Amino acid sequence: xxxxxxxxxxxxxxxxxxxxxxxxxxxxxxxxxxxxxxxxxxxxxxxxxxxxxxxxxxxxxxxxxxxxxxxxxxxxxxxxxxxxxxxxxxxxxxxxxxxxxxxxxxxxxxxxxxxxxxxxxxxxxxxxxxxxxxxxxxxxxxxxxxxxxxxxxxxxxxxxxxxxxxxxxxxxxxxxxxxxxxxxxxxxxxxxxxxxxxxxxxxxxxxxxxxxx
Amino acid sequence: xxxxxxxxxxxxxxxxxxxxxxxxxxxxxxxxxxxxxxxxxxxxxxxxxxxxxxxxxxxxxxxxxxxxxxxxxxxxxxxxxxxxxxxxxxxxxxxxxxxxxxxxxxxxxxxxxxxxxxxxxxxxxxxxxxxxxxxxxxxxxxxxxxxxxxxxxxxxxxxxxxxxxxxxxxxxxxxxxxxxxxxxxxxx
Numbered sequence: 001x002x003x004x005x006x007x008x009x010x011x012x013x014x015x016x017x018x019x020x021x022x023x024x025x026x027x028x029x030x031x032x033x034x035x036x037x038x039x040x041x042x043x044x045x046x047x048x049x050x051x052x053x054x055x056x057x058x059x060x061x062x063x064x065x066x067x068x069x070x071x072x073x074x075x076x077x078x079x080x081x082x083x084x085x086x087x088x089x090x091x092x093x094x095x096x097x098x099x100x101x102x103x104x105x106x107x108x109x110x111x112x113x114x115x116x117x118x119x120x121x122x123x124x125x126x127x128x129x130x131x132x133x134x135x136x137x138x139x140x141x142x143x144x145x146x147x148x149x150x151x152x153x154x155x156x157x158x159x160x161x162x163x164x165x166x167x168x169x170x171x172x173x174x175x176x177x178x179x180x181x182x183x184x185x186x187x188x189x190x191x192x193x194x195x196x197x198x199x200x201x202x203x204x205x206x207x208x209x210x211x212x213x
Numbered sequence: 214x215x216x217x218x219x220x221x222x223x224x225x226x227x228x229x230x231x232x233x234x235x236x237x238x239x240x241x242x243x244x245x246x247x248x249x250x251x252x253x254x255x256x257x258x259x260x261x262x263x264x265x266x267x268x269x270x271x272x273x274x275x276x277x278x279x280x281x282x283x284x285x286x287x288x289x290x291x292x293x294x295x296x297x298x299x300x301x302x303x304x305x306x307x308x309x310x311x312x313x314x315x316x317x318x319x320x321x322x323x324x325x326x327x328x329x330x331x332x333x334x335x336x337x338x339x340x341x342x343x344x345x346x347x348x349x350x351x352x353x354x355x356x357x358x359x360x361x362x363x364x365x366x367x368x369x370x371x372x373x374x375x376x377x378x379x380x381x382x383x384x385x386x387x388x389x390x391x392x393x394x395x396x397x398x399x400x401x
Contacts, residue, residue, distance in 0.1 A: 014367070047293045051292070052255070066242065068271065092315060
């Protein structure tokens with residue numbers, strides 16, 4: 001399987017740093033399950049997080065903290081590696097939301113040949129699955145923020161090209177987006193929209209260089 | 214160029230391995246002294262209140278105790294591993310969200326392309342190189358990387374705040390990440 005459309009560095013970085021909301025994190029994790037190349041990028045970005053942690057100004061813990069943690073060690077048994085999950089066609093990051101098999105998920109019909117399955121809605125950002133029979137198309141739609149569509153099974157095409165399993169198509173509100181499912185296996189996509197609420201002036205003011213040392 | 218040794222990172226790795234293998238409490242105390250104040254500092258820097266930062270730092274150390282057996286120095290440095298623990302605890306506690314992740318036992322995961330067939334990454338040394346590379350980034354790039362950590366906001370919000378087009382923010386991130394990747398890959 002060759003993947004030619006990736007989420008992009010900025011999304012992978014946000015995911016690695018924990019700065020994305022759950023819907024976008026779900027999209028990235030699902031892509032990572034299919035893409036070794038992006039997993040390597042996330043690993044590198046997490047190392048950036050490690051460097052940040054290593055150079056951040058330490059803040060003294062309270063006097064009782066160590067004692068309190070030591071007293072609780074016995075209640076925290078060692079964690080074993082999890083056992084392999086059962087077979088199924090749903091990518092692992094999606095399983096907590098819909099189970100192991102697409103066919104058993106609770107699809108909601110929305111139009112002939114078309115069904116969807118809402119997964120998460122949060123702060124104007126949402127994730128859902130869209131299932132399209134060959135030839136079915138999603139109506140032209142608009143959204144305030146960016147939208148990402150990841151192909152899970154089958155394939156689709158639109159004005160910009162053809163997308164196959166693992167591909168993530170990124171579209172902005174300026175792009176007219178009207179995907180049509182190709183002939184062949186049913187096309188299931190993970191669609192995530194991010195409509196950020198922008199509050200000016202709330203970003204922390206940067207004081208000094210975080211990474212200076 | 215001769216690689217500077219990273220004795221501190223090597224020591225921390227060994228301590229986590231000792232906790233995982235022997236349930237070594239003395240090693241755990243050392244890890245607590247090193248990491249708990251840093252995790253607390255990281256959480257404060259991200260805007261958590263003092264009590265929450267203190268509590269989550271304690272939780273992070275308990276998680277370290279439980280998961281130490283799963284730590285693999287070939288995949289991450291000690292600091293990076295603790296960072297991911299603190300990151301996930303924060304998402305869970307402050308945002309009350311699930312953290313979607315890949316499953317290490319997923320049989321369909323293809324192996325990541327290794328750098329050299331017989332050579333594994335020395336993350337302890339890589340961390341040193343990464344920190345130097347971060348300190349040397351042009352200000353316009355390091356500022357956006359910092360905001361990516363601190364702002365907890367999508368890049369479109371960062372772009373709006375800085376009065377920059379989203380495309381400019383994204384291209385600066387790509388430039389910065391290319392440099393950081395080069396630093397990670399430069400093991401000679």
